[in-house]
């Protein structure tokens with residue numbers, strides 16, 4: 001056992017150290033070589049050392065260097081070394097972290113991490129929380145609680161009776177809400193299309209004057225951090241509107257919620273703590289390994305009503321928090337352990353520095369690109385930059401050229417009709433030198 005685990009650790013360390021110099025996207029030859037793994041199911045056992053060797057020889061070169069310092073696609077954090085190390089240790093523990101009585105260490109660490117998170121986000125310590133796989137599942141979790149609460153107020157028990165014949169729930173989103181929100185609405189039976197979509201401004205922020213008049217059960221889904229622009233919906237006005245009708249406000253803060261931790265960005269967080277539920281990721285800006293998201297819900301009873309299970313064979317009774325009372329899963333890994341490790345290591349000032357630093361890097365990208373004459377399409381108030389290199393064809397060619405060049409990696413998007421390249425700076429590992437090196441590559445490719 002010792003030998004294979006040490007071999008694995010050495011290979012992982014060598015992989016991470018190689019990311020400084022290797023191209024960010026895997027080369028086509030490495031991708032083709034993956035076919036070597038595509039063999040029939042072995043009839044007999046294989047030496048575990050050889051299995052690991054195959055994985056490293058063929059798998060490692062065909063990975064995208066998302067753990068490295070110059071991956072700027074989607075919204076992808078790296079892994080803080082302490083979070084990765086905690087993940088390794090917790091995986092060795094192999095705890096099925098549903099119930100405190102059975103797995104006290106992971107359950108207690110998740111409780112502590114949750115308390116710290118509520119403090120960071122300025123939320124009451126009585127809020128409930130669920131450590132889930134990502135924001136998509138955090139939406140599903142929080143919206144299940146929302147569905148419970150708004151229907152309970154009109155005398156309907158949705159867990160017992162489902163949505164057949166239930167009073168209708170009005171769901172409101174912004175026109176630029178993230179697609180995973182609509183997916184989550186579909187999963188919880190509220191429908192992807194049965195939604196009132198509110199018009200937005202040029203940054204993707206909901207226009208509060210266009211909010212519909214609400215009466216009866218209603219859920220308003222807002223956004224803290226648009227995936228393209230990083231913009232925040234105007235929460236104070238939306239929450240005031242919601243309060244008039246008792247609507248539940250759910251916030252998609254997949255990455256933007258972390259602005260609360262950064263003094264120079266926290267102005268955008270105004271009003272958000274008054275909402276009813278929040279979904280965010282730890283695998284984005286907190287830089288813990290995949291997969292790690294978080295649902296937070298003000299009404300603890302509503303989340304428990306939606307998620308808790310009991311059975312004679314499960315020791316669920318007790319004073320302590322059982323993680324599975326709040327999550328869609330019963331069996332689950334204690335992913336809050338890495339969140340605890342990251343927060344314990346960073347502390348308040350380290351977390352603020354991580355958020356501030358990545359935002360500064362984004363601004364430097366925006367300044368460098370606009371100084372060279374390229375149009376930055378968004379107000380860069382967070383860690384997202386949208387840049388156009390000319391018409392759609394030219395911008396697409398530059399994006400493909402940058403990906404091919406390999407110095408860094410950025411993806412594309414179409415923002416309100418305009419083709420653009422997205423730069424998202426979310427990794428702890430990105431330095432000023434990485435930004436300058438990447439900017440040089442972008443400008444070289446764009447000029448060629």
Ligand SMILES: Cc1ncc(COP(=O)(O)O)c(C=O)c1O
Pocket residue numbers: 074075133134135136137178180181225226227252253254255281293
């Ligand atoms: C604003 C927003 N919401 C939701 C998501 C989905 O998050 P996840 O992929 O962790 O489910 C993302 C991912 O980029 C996002 O940026």
